[in-house]
Amino acid sequence: MRVGVPIFLFLAAAGFHTALTASLESAEKEDTFGEEVGLEQLSDLQKRDQEEFEAAQMSEEENDTQEEDMTDRDGNVEADQHESESDEDVDGMRQKREHLEANVEEADETTNLAEVE
Template sequence: MRVGVPIFLFLAAAGFHTALTASLESAEKEDTFGEEVGLEQLSNLQKRDQEEFEAAQMSEAVQDENTEEENDTLEEGMNRDGNVEADQHESESDEDVDCMRQKREHLEANVEEADETTNLAEVE
């Protein structure tokens, strides 16, 4: 009996040590996996933010172009004929503004479609 107790204690300590080591290795693997998944998600978020930023820049550039075109159109309208009645000038300006507005809406729709396409591509 005296010989059995130390052997039992030794086997119990060895088993406890093995179980503790396996548990620590498992926890370490889970931490590493969590970090890899976190980095992948962060990368996807950065890509999405970059695409949204580029789309906003494109939209802003389109608006700047439309503003410049409106200004050029208005200047041309004023320089064409100084004797044109005010009503005719206003109706031409309204038509130009409507035309520019339609162009802007069309370009914005194209930018939104590009964004949706990009988002769908990311999801897949």
């Protein structure tokens, strides 16, 4: 019986060691699997975030383009209005000049008639 106790203790220690090793390997595999799944999920999230970011940039560029178009249109409308006002000013000045020339001609004719008489 004295020989059986050390053998029993040896077998118990070997069994405990084997169980402990298997448990650690299992835990290590679970951690690795968890990390791989975590990386895959993280990768999927990053892909979605990147796609959303690119979509947002495209939307911003479209908005900027629309704003530029509207600004150009507003500038063109203002330029057209300014041209119209300038044309009206030129027309008004032309009418005044013609009116003054007509008055000067009438005055010259009146002066000529007065000299003739």
